[in-house]
Amino acid sequence: MSQLRSSTRTVAVRGDVLTLILLAVAAATWWATAVMSADTMMAPMSLGSFLLAWALMMAAMMLPAVAPVVRLYQHAAGAGRVAPTGFFVSAYLVVWALTGLPTYLLWQALSMPVAEGEAWALRLAGGVLLFAGAYQLTPLKQACLRHCRSPMSYFLRLQGSLQRPGGAFRAGLLHAAYCCGCCAALMVVLVAAAAMNLWWAVLIALGVFVERNLPWGVEFSKGFGVLLVVLGTAVVWHPPFLSHLM
Numbered sequence: 325m326s327q328l329r330s331s332t333r334t335v336a337v338r339g340d341v342l343t344l345i346l347l348a349v350a351a352a353t354w355w356a357t358a359v360m361s362a363d364t365m366m367a368p369m370s371l372g373s374f375l376l377a378w379a380l381m382m383a384a385m386m387l388p389a390v391a392p393v394v395r396l397y398q399h400a401a402g403a404g405r406v407a408p409t410g411f412f413v414s415a416y417l418v419v420w421a422l423t424g425l426p427t428y429l430l431w432q433a434l435s436m437p438v439a440e441g442e443a444w445a446l447r448l449a450g451g452v453l454l455f456a457g458a459y460q461l462t463p464l465k466q467a468c469l470r471h472c473r474s475p476m477s478y479f480l481r482l483q484g485s486l487q488r489p490g491g492a493f494r495a496g497l498l499h500a501a502y503c504c505g506c507c508a509a510l511m512v513v514l515v516a517a518a519a520m521n522l523w524w525a526v527l528i529a530l531g532v533f534v535e536r537n538l539p540w541g542v543e544f545s546k547g548f549g550v551l552l553v554v555l556g557t558a559v560v561w562h563p564p565f566l567s568h569l570m
C-alpha cells in the first residue's frame with residue numbers, strides 16, 4: 325500500500341511538472357507571437373513565415389486549454405498503463421500545423437482588404453463573425469465540446485489501444501480533431517475578421533480555455549456565440565464598425 329501511495333505521488337509530481345512545462349511553453353510562444361505581430365502580422369508573408377507565426381499562435385492559444393487533457397494522459401503514462409505522452413501530444417502538433425495551410429489561403433485573400441477597409445471584405449468579415457457565432461450554438465460544436473470537457477470517458481473507450489505508440493498517436497489525432505471542431509470557427513474569426521490581431525488571439529484563447537475547463541463553460545460558449553452573432557450583424561449592417569473591433 326505504501327508503494328502504491330509513493331507511485332501515485334510520483335505520477336502526480338510528473339503531472340504537475342508537465343503542466344508547468346506546457347504553461348511555460350505557452351508563455352514563451354505568447355512572447356514570440358507578440359514580437360512577430362509587431363512587425364509582420366499585417367505585412368506580406370511567405371507560406372513558411374506564415375506557418376511559423378501560425379504554429380506559434382496556435383501553441384500560445386491552445387496549450388493552456390489542452391494542458392488538463394495532457395496531464396490526465398501523463399498520469400496514465402507515468403504509471404506505465406499507456407504509451408509515452410510524446411506520442412499523444414505530437415498528434416496535436418501535426419493537426420495544428422495542418423490547419424495553417426487553408427488558413428494561409430484565407431489570410432492572403434482577406435488580410436489586406438480588411439486592413440484597407442474595403443467594404444466587401446468588411447462585410448465578409450462580418451459574415452464570418454455571424455457564422456462563428458451561429459456555429460457556437462450548433463449540436464456539432466456542443467458534441468465536440470463534450471469530448472474536450474470529458475477526456476476521461478474518451479480515454480476509457482480507447483484504453484486498450486493506448487498502450488501502443490501508434491494507438492496513442494491516433495488517439496491524439498482524434499482528440500485534436502475534436503479540439504479543432506470546438507474552435508475552428510473561432511480560428512476563422514481570428515484570420516478573417518481580425519487579420520490575426522493579437523488581442524483577438526488573447527480573447528479567443530481565454531474563451532477556449534473557459535468553455536473547456538470551467539464548470540459553466542457550456543453556458544459561456546453559447547453566450548460567446550450570441551455575442552459574435554450580434555457583432556457580426558453590426559459589421560454587416562455598418563462595415564466600418566469592424567475598425568472598432570480590431
